[in-house]
Amino acid sequence: MRVGLIGDYDEQVTAHRAIPLALQLSAKSIGVLVTAHWLPTELLGADSPPSFEGFDLLWCVPASPYHSMEGALNAIRFARETGTPFLGTCGGFQHALIEYARTVIGLAGADHAETSPDATTQIVTPLACALVEASGDVLLEPGSRLRAIYGADRVRETYRCSYAMNPEYETVLAARDLRFVARDADGGVRALELTGHPFFIATLYQPERSALGGAAHPLITAAVEAATRAPRAARAPAPPV
Numbered sequence: 001m002r003v004g005l006i007g008d009y010d011e012q013v014t015a016h017r018a019i020p021l022a023l024q025l026s027a028k029s030i031g032v033l034v035t036a037h038w039l040p041t042e043l044l045g046a047d048s049p050p051s052f053e054g055f056d057l058l059w060c061v062p063a064s065p066y067h068s069m070e071g072a073l074n075a076i077r078f079a080r081e082t083g084t085p086f087l088g089t090c091g092g093f094q095h096a097l098i099e100y101a102r103t104v105i106g107l108a109g110a111d112h113a114e115t116s117p118d119a120t121t122q123i124v125t126p127l128a129c130a131l132v133e134a135s136g137d138v139l140l141e142p143g144s145r146l147r148a149i150y151g152a153d154r155v156r157e158t159y160r161c162s163y164a165m166n167p168e169y170e171t172v173l174a175a176r177d178l179r180f181v182a183r184d185a186d187g188g189v190r191a192l193e194l195t196g197h198p199f200f201i202a203t204l205y206q207p208e209r210s211a212l213g214g215a216a217h218p219l220i221t222a223a224v225e226a227a228t229r230a231p232r233a234a235r236a237p238a239p240p241v
Contacts, residue, residue: 001027001227002054003036006044006075006092007061015062015090015160015206022211026221032228044071052078057085057227060092062160062206065115073099080200085226087219088202090161094124096192096202097165100178107172114163123173125166131159131204138190138205144181145193146201149222157190157205164204165189199226 003023009016020036027034037055045068052058058079066072072091076099079086088096094112101110101123111119113126135158140147147153165173170189174180182191182203194200201219210217 001034001056003057004039004055006039008067009038013063018208018211022208022220025216026224029216041066041068041071044074060088062090064091083198085199087223089206093202093204097123124163127164130162134159138182141181146181149218158209159205
């Protein structure tokens with residue numbers, strides 16, 4: 001199976017070094033082979049739209065701002081609209097929110113405070129206390145797919161972020177098929193999933209970091225499993241990257 005990594009690779013970013021290893025650990029744990037292909041965001045824009053059809057899983061990775069927000073949003077929209085399994089972590093979570101707000105809810109001006117500090121519709125805003133190399137408990141929503149994946153009500157995860165969802169928009173964003181399924185102890189949203197989609201989960205935390213300790217993460221394993229089940233009949237071979 002092939003995984004498209006939406007992001008701009010930087011060997012200095014811990015998550016970027018961890019993600020390929022995390023995929024291999026999860027793939028090995030369920031007996032499949034996986035190859036990962038980096039998809040630089042500046043190559044994913046509307047002027048030269050890429051072909052995503054050959055990928056079994058799209059993962060929007062940490063380390064934003066991306067070189068092209070438009071490119072990242074194009075890839076997220078493709079996964080959401082076509083039923084392609086999708087995982088977003090850290091910046092991937094933040095941009096999944098923006099794509100949904102713009103395309104589904106109709107908030108055309110939805111934006112990120114880091115890149116557009118003067119935007120009037122800031123879906124992603126600074127955390128009161130940055131979560132840089134910080135760990136914390138995450139409370140999982142009963143009945144959610146994420147809760148079933150972990151098999152627990154509470155887990156501990158690690159972050160490297162300074163921005164999160166603006167709580168002022170929680171009600172409007174949750175009006176359709178988007179569900180907020182994890183929170184910190186203070187009620188801040190830490191993960192989302194789409195109902196009715198084969199697999200669409202995004203987290204503010206970075207589950208890939210478990211690979212640095214040699215452990216397959218249940219969420220990443222679940223994403224790989226979902227990708228093996230997704231229909232591929234209509235998909236072309238993945239383009240060379």
